Amino acid sequence: MKRMIKGQAAGPILALALIFAAAFFLALDMTPAEAWTYEELVEVYGTKEESMPEARELKEALLSEAGELDGLGLWRSIIDSSTPHRKRAANALKLIEILFPQGDTSRWEEVSGFWYPALIPRPLAAFDAVYYAAMGLLELDEPGAPWLARELMSGLRRSSRSAHIAMREAPAEYAPIVAGLDERTGLSPMGGWPSGELVGSLPFARPVRFSISADWALVMGMTFLDNSGVPTSGMGPYAWDRKRGAIYRVTDGSDDGVWWRR
Structure with a gap:
């Protein structure tokens, strides 16, 4: 059974939300039939306000x-x-x-x-x-x-x-x-x-283990992390392999001894 909307739900906050929602649909050139009717908007936003x-x-x-x-x-x-x-x-x-x-x-x-x-x-x-x-x-x-x-x-x-x-x-x-x-x-x-x-599965975070070269990280499509552990669009001291769920130190050496998770 759908929750009934209390009288106070149609207050200023709800009204503003409905106006904003209507403007959004108009901007997308969507009609209420393609999106929500006014009554549906009242119900869903009223439910949110109550919840x-x-x-x-x-x-x-x-x-x-x-x-x-x-x-x-x-x-x-x-x-x-x-x-x-x-x-x-x-x-x-x-x-x-x-x-x-x-x-x-x-x-x-x-x-x-x-x-x-x-x-x-x-x-x-x-x-x-x-x-x-x-x-x-x-x-x-x-x-x-x-x-x-x-x-x-x-x-x-x-x-x-x-x-x-x-x-x-x-x-x-x-x-x-x-x-x-x-x-x-x-x-x-x-x-x-x-x-x-x-890509991959949870968790996002992993302990940093083993080392890998920057070239190999690029070849494998890994994401680099900076010194603060934040993903970066450039190079960084760590490489995050999202597909395999692993994070490596980036070195200038060979890839001998790299542990690949399967």
Whole structure:
């Protein structure tokens, strides 16, 4: 049964959202029949307005349940397949609070550095935090869960760099995540979720192991990371092999002794 929209849902915020949505469809030369009717827009945005307080309450509850771990410990727990869904969501949310300024996932470009001594890039672990939080939340049977997951993923989308690195070239888990978000919320972001090539699988972050030459990294189509662990369009001291799920040091020597993950 569809949730009824309360009278206050048609307030100023909802009205502005509807106007913006209508302008978007007009800009795309789309008619309501091709997109949404006014009544459908009222219902879906009203549902969002009602659900966000529940999402915030759920976030606070989950943060209170997160483990007493440092960033590296939290990351290891969320990528562990044996971690229960609720605990994974809780620990991932806490990791987001640690890595992203003010817990804002749109500020990915401010995340930098490595966890030592494991030498794990924090910018890539930040992507993991958002992805694993979304996956854990989508497994929860709570009304605010999909909306909280949507808010986290939408934050990554708002940063052009993170959208390009983590969504336009995304791990295999991306497709079912955004499909689940659209199904559970009924609301895709304006313009839709970024689409592109699916490469490799989670986690994004890996410990730096072994060495490889820059030439071979280029031949294999790897992504270079700079000294702060951030993906760069140029050369860098580390090479990220997204297909195989590995990160190497870049050297000027031969490739003897390189360990290839299969």
